[in-house]
Amino acid sequence: MHMTGAAEQHKEEKRDITFRVFRFNPQVDIKPYFDDYTIPVERGITVLRALNYIKEHVDPTVSFRAFCQAGICGSCGMRVNGISKLACTTQVWEELDRCKEPGILKVEPLRNMPPIKDLIVDMDPLVDKMKHYMNWIDSSMPESEMGKKEFLVSEDEFLKYDKATDCILCASCVSECTILRAHKEYVSPAVLLKSYRMNVDSRDTIHDTRLAELVKDHGVWDCTHCYRCQETCVKSIPIMDAIHGIRENALEVRGTKDTSGAKHAEAFMDDIAKKGKLVEATLPFRTNGVLWTVKNLLPMAVKMIMKRRTPPPPPMVKPSKGIKAFREEFREMTEHVKDDQQSHNK
Amino acid sequence: MKPFDIVIVGGGGAGLYAAMEAMKTNPSLNIAVLSKVYPNRSHTSAAQGGANAALANKAKDDTVEMHIFDTIKGSDYLADQDAVDILCSEAPKIIRELDNIGTPWSRLDDNTIAQRPFGGAGRPRCCYCADKTGHTILQTLYEQCLKKGVFFFNEYFSLSLSVNNSRMRGLLAMNMKTGKIEAFPAKTVIFATGGYAKMYWNRSSNAAGNTGDGQAIAYRAGIPLKDMEFVQFHPTGLRKSGLLVTEGARGEGGYLVNKDGERFMARYAPEKMELGPRDLVSRSIETEILQDRGFDSPAGKYIHLDLTHLGAELIKSRLPQIREMSMNFEGVDPIEEPIPVRPTAHYSMGGIDTDNYGRTVMDGVYAAGECACVSVHGANRLGGNSLLDILVFGRIAGHTAAEEAGKFEPGVISPEEIKAKDEELRSFMQSSGHYERYGALREELGQTLALNVGIYREASKISRGMDELSLLKERFKKIRVFDSSDIFNTNLMQVLELQNMLDLAETVAAGALAREESRGSHTRNDFPTRDDEKWHKHTIATLDNGTVKLGQKPVTMGRYELQERTY
């Protein structure tokens, strides 16, 4: 007989916890404010269930989105103690350690999207970007032929987009994005992820058009590699791999002709090949040209030179020790890469 | 607003497929999709398992015919055989079409679409994408609809059909962002709003919004519903949320244990134990709870799904998702403690009565998916057939509506009708005479359904349940919406959803009381066997003078004669 179930009942721990909830109804409020709700919470309760309790028992006007309540639909993205996550998969008791004020959980709407009411923000700008960057497959199968036969897709190809298709568009990454916060036209991590997923799909035919859009201003080169998107992704998707993937592909397909981003990236490669060291002083004009550099950076450059932070031109950078052997290794690796590409093309 | 050729209510798999197919059928049509959530949030995303299709990629000897037989047998012979024929014959085409437009199906070694075995199927024919099949199908359809430029009205809550002399003129819906009621004059309307199993609330695995809005709107407009009493229960839902713990937990060797520490399945299925068929295990757990051998908690009675003896390593490597869910939603780590579970309502076989083309009895009104009842699932749905149903019949409904839209004149919806609706909704916000609270009524609805019209049913209990439902409906008239704001009034939306659930709950209970037999998911203690002579029929429920009027409809037979359903 199996005995771990013993007759004892499941013990419930309970304590009073305060939820400090962001409130804003643009119809009546001039500016947002916070309401505190203190409710008894037992172990095992999620933030969403606590909000439901508040709505049903304390204040029915608190407004938030929720649907599946199981972490798959992505409706209840919000910031709990400052970090964007899904309310339905966040345990209240685990958040207690993260409270800035003991026992007070702060609940706020996602950032970087227009507020609608309380914890609800407008998702339309995200959908508009998905449309702008053609986040769909434009199939190589003519419509009249569809349903007749399946494409053959290798496991290798499937694995390229497998993780990316985990995305539930909860917009946590959008909320946490550094660059989107700095400029609302920025493509945003979720849309880069979806774009990548489409670009590596062999069934798609508009890879080049999509890529051409992605390398424009506010596109893939504007990402600042802060990794916040990836770190807060509720599905643990390596979003930066997708962003790097698009960049790698852009350099491969389009070279450095497009944007400063591509030139900037290539400069690293060039410098390392030559000296093993980055020649930082010349990066600005190699990235953006002499004119831009003079216009934008001259006053600062003067200050920098006066403080001896940067030498007067031409910059002297001492190559790394043992550079000769290194250069040879580097060149040989270039041959390897060429071979790889050739065998890949075959 | 400019009249639409087609207004589709619901943006899940059925609604989006309908939209895509309608645009393909006639690109010049003016098509709108209304959804109370962003379409990619729809409950289609929760379907993990897959969709059945006899592609014969995995089992080379699989055939459409075998799929048809499995489905009919699974339905306990209540499915219409011509409809099942369509479902299974269209299946391979629909799966390939989804592949053609970008669905990331998992693959077999020969790079064809992967298939796996599923309950009740004679061959491994369930096509899948890891454990996120529904999610990826929904994403793909949404992407394609964006590509085709479908007009989406997201976060619009549909309220009613506008009908004049049984002629449909269009739809009224509330724009959640503004609180305004907007008219959608239309030649045709397709309902694709999903199921109604959320009426069991905490005893349901469904999304909060699976409140049968489309069925309720159609029902109130005089359109008949079919087989509403058939609601499928899954044996192991989490106690607090009703969310599913998949069968894998028992497959790996988990025990079901009552409060006396007893592996009680020994009483019900001594050989198969925890791996007995789904409905039997559900009934067994329910019996333990009813006979007071369950655990007690503020969230209700439950039993234990014990995995602790499997060890940390196996649980971490083979059941990571179950562990995560259990920790996220119960705060219980199955390595340390047993998981509290009980059976949970998760699929509604019944729905809006349609023909094989998605038509309802009302001209210009169509329905598809879990919202409709064609019927392809009869008394019990097979795993892997629900996604298939929404895809195949969503597509068919979209095609039919596109072909037939030209037959109908667009209706005109008067400002008076909009105003009357607005006043109706505003009345919930008045303080005088309105004091009932949404949460309390909804809780009682869920409880009374689970208790009286749940897994085990009998005349006395169902009658008690119906009395309680009448009382709840009376109390609902005094319900108060405390939020009086226009913008995103979720308080109002919840109350309207409750109204829909209350209306439909009556049809479920009435159907359950009338059907004096046990068939598929419907188990009557007082009529424990299937009675083909009297009850090999569909139940039809129509709203008549404010009450449910029941009728019947014959089951379409075909190649397969009635047989006892044994596995």
Add this chain to the structure above:
Amino acid sequence: MKRYAYYLSCINESMTKELDRSIDLWQKDLDMELIKLHESTCCGGSNLEYVSPKHFALVNARNIAHAEKLGLDLVVSCNTCLMTIRTAKKKLDESPDLKREVNELLKKEGLEYKGTSEVRHLLWVLIEDVGLDVIKSKVKVPLKNFTIAPFYGCHILRPSTVLGKDNPLDPSSLDQLIEALGGTTIPYEHKNRCCGFHTLLVAEEESLNVAAEALAEAIESKADFIVTPCPLCHTVLDGYQAKALKQAHINASIPVLHLSEMVGLALGYTKKQLGIQRHIVC
């Protein structure tokens, strides 16, 4: 005396020379010896990874291999170099094929990447090896009159799959060090945020907005200075400070110190010795 191989970051060889100079002043005080790897090359600065994944693996395998040759851990004092080299290490350790291919080339120099040396940030070494108690005991001039805004920067925290020391969204290591040195930290919301460095030349307006926000919070909180363990963050927050604040219409300024300078101050070295006057804002 504990010995380490020390990675020479390009920026510390040019714009932020004071960073390494400060370490040179006090390393013996803390019983450390950092052996400079003059053979090391640029890590690729979070760019080479996608420009050419294989070159990226090669140069960083080589960087680490030089430390391994000495049998020492590799200490890095630039966040991005840290993240980049650790990313390469992770890839090399996870792919025997890549490791083999790279080692084939390194053989020419008599080098081999084995995967035996850890790649660690100076901040981590101070806390884990030297220890906060020892540091506390060596403090000569406690920073007790200073309120300090700790700006961690991204690449010492994220991606946590590569860094994995501190909480990637709510770090505390730098705060602990400040307190050990006798200083007071402010609750600084931007402490785990981005400085904008990596888009400075690509999307300048955005970058400066990012920097301005971080600077503004520190200024509003009345911090005496910002301290950062990353010379790239320092370059933006100090070098571009005037430009960023002007863009944000803020009329104020705040000094930004390197981690190594802050430690130096507490250990009794003067601003001049530490090279703080080389900063744009001082």
